[in-house]
Amino acid sequence: MASSHRFNWAWAWPMWALLLLCLPLAWESRHALGLASQMGIAVLACLSFHVLWGQGGLLSFGHAVYTGAGAYLCMHTLQALAAHGWPLPVALLPLLAGVGTAVLALPLGWLSTRRPGTPFAMITLGLGELTWALALMWPAWSGGESGLSGNRAAGPRWGGWDLGQPAHLYLLIAVHTAFGLALVWAFTRTTVGRLLNAVRDNPLRVPMLGYDPQRLRLMAFVFAAFLAGVSGALVALHQEIVTPEVFSIHRSGSLLLFTLLGGATLLGPVLGGVLMVAVMVGLSGLTPAWLLYTGLGFMLGVVWAPQGLGGLVLAARQAFARGGWRPGGRTTSRWLGMVVASASAVALVEMAYQWPQHDTLGPVRLVAGLALDTRSPVPWVLSTGLFLTGLMVCWWARPHEGHRP
Amino acid sequence: QHGQTVRIAFIDPLSGPMADVGRNSLQSWQFVAERQSGAKNPAGVRFVVAPFDNKGSPQESLNALKAAIDQGFRYVVQGNGSGVTHVLADAIARHNARRPDAPVLLLNYAATDPALTGERCTYWHFRIEADTTMKVAALVDFLAGHPELQKVYLVNQDYAHGQQLSRHFKEAVAERLPSVQVVGEELHPAFQLRDFKPQVQRLMASGAQAVVTGNWGEDFVYLVQALQDAKAQLPLFTYYAALPGAPQVLAKGGQSMPVYQVALHHNNPEGEMGRLAADFRRRYKTDFVVYATQTGIQMLGAAMARAGSTDTRRVADVLDGMTFPVLGGTATMRGEDHQLQLGQFISRWQPVDARYPVGAEGTGHTFAPLQYVDARVLSQPVRCNMPRP
Amino acid sequence: MTDALAVSGLLAGYGQSRVLQGVDFELAAGSILAVLGRNGSGRSTLARALMGLVPARGSVRWLGHELLGLPPHAIARLGVAYVPESRDVFPRLTVAQNLTLGLQPRSTRPVCWTQEWVYDSFPALAARWDVAAGVLSGGEQQMLSLCRALMGAPQLLIVDEPTEGLAPQVVTQVDALLRALSTQGMAVLLIEQKLDLSLAVADRVAVMGHGRLVFDGSPAQLLASPAVVQEWLEV
Amino acid sequence: MSAPVLEVAGLHQRFGATEVLRDLNLQVRAGERLAVIGPNGAGKSTLFNAISGLVRPSAGHIRLRGQAITSWSVHKRHQLGLARSFQISQLFGQLTVRDHLRCAASWPDGQGYRFWRMLDHQRTLNARVDAWLERLGLAERAADIAAELSYAEQRTLDIGMALTSEAEVLLLDEPTAGMSRSETARFVPLLRELTEGKTLLMVEHDMGVVFELADRIAVLVQGELLACDTPQAIRANPSVQRAYLGQSQGSDA
């Protein structure tokens, strides 16, 4: 994994922050706004995971414990605040929740970070499963399977600031995300940040430099927990409900997977977070086959970009720096082949999913006007043919790989 | 409002362990909506039902709800999972408070938790199926006629629906049928067990004479399999023995176990409902079991006709306390708690015969109606005082 | 006699950086070629390239086979053995297991180096035959790495700094061993730091600089040309 | 003569059945250079491991600068002024050469566990690191990833980390191993200069280096201290001849 500090982010994060802050102005649709909010939150969560994995080489299978803890802390405070009418602005809850989570992470982190590698991964897995199950078993605190809900518009309002309105909430989220990104970026360039990389690469050597590896790991862990807590709290505010699901192993899983897919550079978690929402909210809304696409996406993604999508972007950037990308005959035709192949593959998949419910859902409509009747053989044969042709083109125009310097 | 299109968002599990039930419900809604669109409903509107998969999770349900609202849906139907219903009801109440101009209505077509029309009732939630207290009433009514069944064992899912069923069953027998005693009770995690052997072992050990379960979907299937493996013969009282997948399994046991079902549904309805069910089976190759969908569409049609509009606010006000025609009678949406007052069938699992020729899921067996328990019998006292806009 | 190993125009490197800029040399069976050079001059890269461990271009012919493009295990099965400078013993396997892995699957060559032989000639290993190789001392690991390579009864031995970390006595022992091997007809490519040792052992010495062989001749010739030593070996 | 800065008393080191170090006693005076020699597997590196805390001695005591450190953790020992290099280089694969030295210099520079200060802004630290890069001859490699260094460069970096920490007591395990003769020739004087006024323990098989650098030589055989004396005495010592030097006496020297 390429360590993030080798790529200058000095300009990147303020621009990103600016972009985020401008989005709601650009968008009318509440749906798009919702998506953007979720992306912001997801990015924050992935950033927190990045601190552990990208910087510390710690692969956590139970990170949802901390996002979840943040969510519940936030929700409980929100309810209390609504109940007792505390003069505490809701906008501050995420930070509070973050701090609370960090405190919580101290003992758990101490337990988890004593050893890196598999023991860490598996302890976090265990803690994750335990927390999830316990939350379900303790409805008094977790609200049982239908969870706790609250009203984010509660609490004192200052100067027309009304979190009830999506745009305002969005701004809150954007600020936190930008702030988190800046924080992580800075962290990667501090002494501790660098030593953390050292621990990641060779834990045996670090003590000989006067530092206690576990303490370094623990610091990273607590910092990550803080970010996770903040993002969890934002989820709570965005959804206005928290269920034990926030602890589910699937949450931890998707956090892990998409951050890894993003890659170990600071760009990774950003891409990962955006992609996570795009897939799990966007794609799953578009097609019943979204899981299949996700699975294939992971496989191809890793085969093509083993360093993660972030790595891919950086590589492209360097490629441009070195005289740019010359679309030679081969490259273009390869891309063409890929497009054809994947398009027809999508057609096939969609038809495969549709034909059992042909009567309910009728023919497959990929693009306006084009209707594929899943019961006539024609579209099947056609798209299969196209698919194979596409593959053949790709193969014929494949790059001369590997064995040359 | 004539000629208008009413878009209804269907939010229920279309993937995961509850997917089969969800998909069947979706098909029912779409089928009924199509069948009653246009001239066939008093309001002359066109009903369209769009699916939103909530993967059975409250969180996802909220995402789905957000998406639906953003896409301009104002009518939401949901039922598979009382937990989810609670969440949606809360969220919708919040939303309607924030955007009073275009409120959202929630038609709950299956979720049975009484709290939905009790402690936690809201103005925007309408239940068009009997709640657990009513179904239990029907059960107790039936058990009263079977004095030989003294020892009852409860097996339920450990979430709102199952918990409430256990609780209210115990209350009801304690109150109205003291002769019956509950000799044991299981509350197992919902949709997580694959093997009910231990539960069944305890059940058999308890010397029970009858089992009552509200389990549905896979939890019902696996329970029955375990019972069959244990060669159990005691009668099984159920809510959801006709939902997709269940009859197949029951049929494997043949008649080894007497099975009863308390539901709006049985496999051999007469008249229009019969034709409807037949057409449905012809089209989807599966049974039409969610009758509440039919009731729901009829109710909306009637309400819109009366309101002379499809505007949710107006429709809600009309629904509040409205009595309207349903297949084979009338039903009333009680104003105080928005709980539909409608009777239930108690049906029995038996081989198809001349009188009841239609088998469940194409098996040689069917649910044949034993008795129709009238709404008046089922009706329960109001336990709700909702804030009204 | 014929040249068993013929390398010509060998280019190799890592990613963008090119290390070998075109290396040519021959190596006859039964002779020892010592490759000298400054640190970082690319000698280990040469070894790796011959073994198929780094992407390379050019031509490497060994007993009539073209080695380039073959995967390492195929090369090894042609009787080529490699002792890396970083020893690379398998830390979690015992010494004995490490040696076993030196034996090649379905090898047709006669096995002349048995574990007994190893333990006799390197008592240090004999004492520790059943401990995990990872805990061996540096020198012990070096011996193990060498013996492991010999277990496969190779005909070409590529050794990268075999005497590093060895006590003087053992160093002399290894010299003797290498000489013995070559007299038994094995071709040895010796990458060595210690000039005097190389000169003593090798039949021919090559000097590498800037990714090329800047000198190739007998030890005597090298000593006779102080310019080369001056430019490519001294600081 | 000054009090010993490092003192090893009655040190035993057992691993299961094998006894690697037997009743080892050793005193090192401040500012002296002690070379530890001995056949392979004699226990030299193990001795270093025990002193630096990588293994817990089975018995015996270790005192560093007057403190009993026998049960101290590794990093505490370093904080007390003990640094070492490894026989088999221990580097951070993904870090650049510069960052290696930065990490090594952080503690002595008083950085502690600071997570609010940017590395780039630590003037003294960076100045010190640049100076060391020059001295070690790694300056032009400063921006490269450690994994891309050649073997000898990696060895240099490993030793460089020990030196950069500028600790009182240095343990170097075969510093010149893997270095070509010329590199060694360049390195030895450097080493002498850098360890001026510091205490140096080194394991070395290159007798040339040993006799050139060491004030005293300790000969370790089979985990026992065979002799500990001035180079001349050791060179003359017949049992050492037999046990270690062999005929190739002072090879390469």
Added chain:
Amino acid sequence: MELLVLSLLNGLSYGLLLFMLSAGLTLIFSLMGVLNFAHGSFYMLGAYLAHSLSAAWGFWWALLVSPLLVGALAAMFYAQVLQRVAAHGHVAELLVTFGLSYVLLEVVQLVWGRGPVDYRVPAALSGSVFTLWNVRFPAYRAFSMGVALLVLGALALWLRLSRGGLVVQAALSHPKMAQALGHNVPRVFMGVFACGAGLAALAGVLGGNAFVTEPGMAATVGSIVFVVAVVGGLGSLWGAFWASLLMGLLQTAAVALDLPLGGVRLSQLAPLLPYAMLVGMLALHPRGLMGQRES
């Protein structure tokens, strides 16, 4: 008494099934170090294939062919995908195997539908072998216990005798060196991977009808197998064996006894036990029961 004996037997048979599952993972995860997230999916695929095959040719053929098919598939996957990314470390492997698990799940649901399929115990084995205190012990359970023990024996022998195990362990630390010694590391890895997958499938064939064959079955065993592998100790077959038995017994005992403690009942805690055990084990003794290494 009966209850005790019965749950003891149930525990054993469940434990042994668990072992068969984790035996495969012991090969793939703790030997090869591949974080294989598709293991549960191979288990599921095995069950579904067995369902169809036994419908076509009968159970015994299914028992034989289904694991072979899955093994072949796994081998192809390894050669085509896993091998390419292996160079980039375990994270890449984790991702692709995870992707595979999604794909397999969806494919299975496309082919066999989203509900459970009716895969039943073969008639030949549906009887019961013996009866203790009128507790019938199903022949099928006995049979699958036997198979599990057979697997254990075979694997133990293979690890003892063949050099494959050695090569894999060696390649774990220095893949290139192992290859440079003339061992075709990629092929060995492919073989071991396929073998592990085949074992998972075998577990599927036997577990699919002992329990239920449905799309969720992969997820249910997904993480428990890792728990077994780790509690047993990485790289240790016997460790995995004892760990599986331990878990099987603990869980069934917890469910059967079902003592009330505090607010909850023991049976509710049953699913937690393995993870509690995992955390405890790692906290106190990270090498697991008989592990050779920590990571």
